[in-house]
Amino acid sequence: MTEQPIPASPIEGDMETFGALADKEPQKPPRAQWKDVWDQFRKHKGAVFGGGFLIFITLAVIFGPYIWNVDPKTLDIRNKDWRPIYILLFDADAKAGWAHPFGTDQLGRDIMAQMIAGGRVSMAVGWLAMGLALVIGTAVGVLAGYFKRMDFWLMRFTDLVLSLPVLPLVLLAVTLFRQPLRAAYGPEGGMFILIVGVIALTSWMQTARIVRGDILALKEREFILAARSIGTTPGKIILRHLLPNVISPIMVSATLGLAVAIITESALSFLGVGFPSDFPTWGKLLADAVDRMQEYPERVLLPGIAISLTVLSVNYLGDGLRDALDPRIRGR
């Protein structure tokens, strides 16, 4: 507005000299924040591939059973030990065919169906454990950052949990509490609750720390003061003003949490303390195949590659998100 008072000269030519001082219109159309984020995100090729693959694998395990209509638990002992379809390329006499594209295992169960069923469990554990850890971490972080009274004790508690030995404790909890939860919720349901709970309870701390740090800084900003001065309650301030502003660190730690949860679940299954033995998960399929990997390497490779690719794509997604959500990097 300060440019306006320049006395407009009646002569048109003078407008040119003064006109340089005032923009007649904005040089660029205004841009939404999330469009900027998306543009930056698209520049990171790995992140785009990662995100695409993650969506693909999630959809594949959700809708896979409707397309590949084979029960993963049906035993068909006459058709055991089929090789995957690509073996036909090297060896035309191999026992393989389109009936079982990934082959069958030593009991004749279809490996493709098992991979889909296993992926369902692994991804469900991953997403749920990550979501739960995020909720706990964000809650602790917001409470510690916003309410000064709770800060000291909540953060001491977070530090204490951070120094717990995670893998030994997870192993401990899963082996020791297997029986009662099985009795209460059935062999699969009980184990599912246990694994999700244990992973979530041991992986919320980083989120809490990051969120607390951001809240501490945001709390001192003018818009919070303004909100408070018109009488907004703390609950509303947190929901309306603080949480939307810490969404980006939460998203980045979500990707990390997903990767950690998938790996932990597979590691537990691999060590033989996870789900019951006839219940396929990627880690379980890998562990079962290790004994005969000399003859049937594909049974180790397929679940191993599935785990690795999923985790790799999640990690790349996290990398891209971190770049895209950081306003200092964005626009460069």
Add this chain to the structure above:
Amino acid sequence: MLTFTIRRLVLSIPTLLFISLVIFGLLQLAPGDPMAQVPLTVPPEVKQKMREALGLGEAWYVQYWKWLVQFFWVEPLVFFDWLFGTEFSSGMQRVISWQTRSPVMDIVVQRMPQTLWVVGLAYVVGILIAIPIGIYSAYRHYSLFDQTGTFITMIGFSIPPFFTGPLLIVIFSVYLGWLPSIYDTTHVVRDWESFKVQFFQMIMPVMVLALQTTAQISRYMRGAMLDNLNQDYVRTARAKGLRESVVVMVHVLRNSMIPVVTVIALGMPAIFGGAIITENVFKVNGIGQLLLTALFANDLPMVMTLTFIFAILIVLFNLVADVLYGLLDPRIRYD
């Protein structure tokens, strides 16, 4: 700095007590019964006596207190006696394993060297590979080396050790036959030949563990170098006419090592945790495998002690990282 270290040491005592209480509480809540393997013909009153002999009849706080005394007082005394040949600990009750009926710490001491050798060597190898990679890919930012290096470390970061382990075994033990698939802990190094055997059997477990370390540390190293390479003091150093090698390897490297050293210290406990899986894959009988077998056998004193040793490692290396940070970076003052 000294007062800070002492303060941190004192603060770590309640931390450790809390952790031991958490582990103890978990074990107390657990429904597993160490008497489950005793034949059904044994009468219940005898079973009750056996239970008491194991120390299970007492209230939980008595059990917890006794474990604390045994771990923090009796075991150090035993160690002292062993060092100096004294007799302070004679007649004192040690932490006894329910599996073997021998003191837990004796078994841990037997198993420790295997784990330390494999884990320690893996960590050193991992760091030695990671640091040059990190330096070079930061120096040649966005070059082909940097791109492939970042890609490979990302893969190393993402592939879990329980997949790389079997994969390497299939390739190098089964198809190529170069390396043994099982780590033989009874092997004794006497001469050059036996050293070669030891060397070959260590390659795979060490490399599997080192891959994780390398991936993590080279990422940090690259990031730290990138932060420092754009600083003003680097331009000043170049303007003074210092050689490029001096600028990068002395000025920038020394400043970039500050965060990396702390990451190295902080990563130490995690790699012990990762060793549980690697030991399982390569059949190394270290403490990770000991923990697993103890868990399956419901050997609670052993599980408690081992988990607590892992906790001590974490707390200790956190402390080391904090102190190192203060020592290396003069800008940080804790006092």
